[in-house]
Amino acid sequence: MRILAAMSGGVDSAVAAARAVEAGHEVVGVHLALSRAGGTLRTGSRGCCTIEDAMDARRAADRLGIPFYVWDFSERFRDDVIEDFVSEYRAGRTPNPCMRCNEKIKFAALLERALELGFDAVCTGHYATLVETPDGPELHRASDQAKDQSYVLGVLTAEQLAHTYFPLGSTPSKALVRAEAAERGLTVAQKPDSHDICFIPDGDTRGWLAERVGVAEGDIVDRSGSVVGQHEGAHGYTVGQRRGLSLGVPAPDGKPRFVLEVRPVSNTVVVGPREALATAEISGHRHSWAGRAPQESAFACDVQIRAHADPVPAWATWQDGALTVRPEVPFEGVAPGQTAVLYVGTRVLGQFTIDRTVSAVPV
Structure with missing residues (x-):
């Protein structure tokens, strides 16, 4: 098969590409430039889309002896992931940007272009397993439950699954992937995993949202509607949150209170007991x-x-x-x-x- 290997610059995607090459496929590596935010261009950024990541991906591709390209998907990423993230918070919802990225970018925009260019499938370093059946491919959990990523791939459709390739799904542990990377001479063998939201490199989600949604003071109320505190923007709260509420009126039973609901129209945050x-x-x-x-x-x-x-x-x-x-x-x-x-x-x-x-x- 002709395989387009999505290479993030991390160890998982590098080993996935290596396994695709070893399996005899014709492999081309591609790194997606997803963000033009300044913070993602600095060493030490906490996401997965930095300049350094692109360089790590290129070195891995060179080691594997495969062609390598960088594709600029930043506008599509901004429209389909970042703007969706902001609009969801404005509406009082709690989005998962990784789900939207898989749905709209890696297995929609990237796959569409791959098929247009004559590739048969997109290869990624996700920990999940594909099982072929008479009714078509099925998506299953990875063998390593600790690393299983089938949840964030739940947005994939039957047509997309038919053109995906997950070489790491049956690997028992991440430690084995790192050991394999070292044996293959890949410099990313001990590179730390990315974490947090890639387009918020400093990890300050509340501050990042405040700049885009704005700050508007409002009431924090209990389930009966009584005002128990004030906030500087409902977008900064999410259901289940306990810390940072700064409530002026303690609960009658003295127990901690948690965010139960965010009401963007009235700019109100509702709190109550954990059991609620x-x-x-x-x-x-x-x-x-x-x-x-x-x-x-x-x-x-x-x-x-x-x-x-x-x-x-x-x-x-x-x-x-x-x-x-x-x-x-x-x-x-x-x-x-x-x-x-x-x-x-x-x-x-x-x-x-x-x-x-x-x-x-x-x-």
């Missing part, structure tokens, strides 16, 4: 299936609401274009804007963006 974070139901209209859609309108599944959360057994219903999930044990701290990924065993069934939550604890 329990969520009995979630639903959303923006959904997709990672392969063949369920044959039934109601089915049992496991649901994961964060990248590193434990899956929860649940009952899902699919009706009038909306997915509704009721977990056997309530979720805790679910925010609109998050992504719920549905599994059946190790298989990723699909995903939806959470629009509505129902508390398990009545007011």
Whole structure:
């Protein structure tokens, strides 16, 4: 196959490209320039899109003896990921930019261009497994549960899965990937993993949002509507947050309070006891299936609401274009804007963006 290897400059994508070459594929490496923000051009940036990363990717490609290019996707990234991130926070939701990047950039814009240029598939260093079936490829968890990244790939469609290649999915541990990189002479063998949001290199999400959304003082209220504090911008809060609330009125029972809801229209933040974070139901209209859609309108599944959360057994219903999930044990701290990924065993069934939550604890 002709493989376009997306090379971030990290050890995972470098080893993935190496394995594609070793498997006999015709491989071309490409690094995506996703951001023109100044902070991403400095050594020490905390994301994955720096100039140094591009140089590391080029060195890895040279070591593997494959052609290498840098493609500027910064405008598409700005429109589809960064602006979406800002607009979601403006609306009082908590988005996952990595999901949007996989959905809109790595497996949409990049894959579209790859297919146009005659490539058969895009190769990445994600820890996930593809299983071929008579109904087409299925997306499954990686063998290393600690590194499994199937959650952030839950946005992929059947057509996209048919043109993807995940060489690391069956690797038992990240330590083995680093050891393999060292054996292959790749200089990124011990390079630290990227973390935080790549387009916020200093990690100050609240400050970054304040510059773009603006600062507007408002009330922090309890579940009865009584004012218990003030804030400088509702966008700086997310469901489940405990620290940084600076409440002027203590709870009657003296226990800590948590953010339960963000109301952007009234610029209000609602707080309450931890038990009020329990969520009995979630639903959303923006959904997709990672392969063949369920044959039934109601089915049992496991649901994961964060990248590193434990899956929860649940009952899902699919009706009038909306997915509704009721977990056997309530979720805790679910925010609109998050992504719920549905599994059946190790298989990723699909995903939806959470629009509505129902508390398990009545007011």
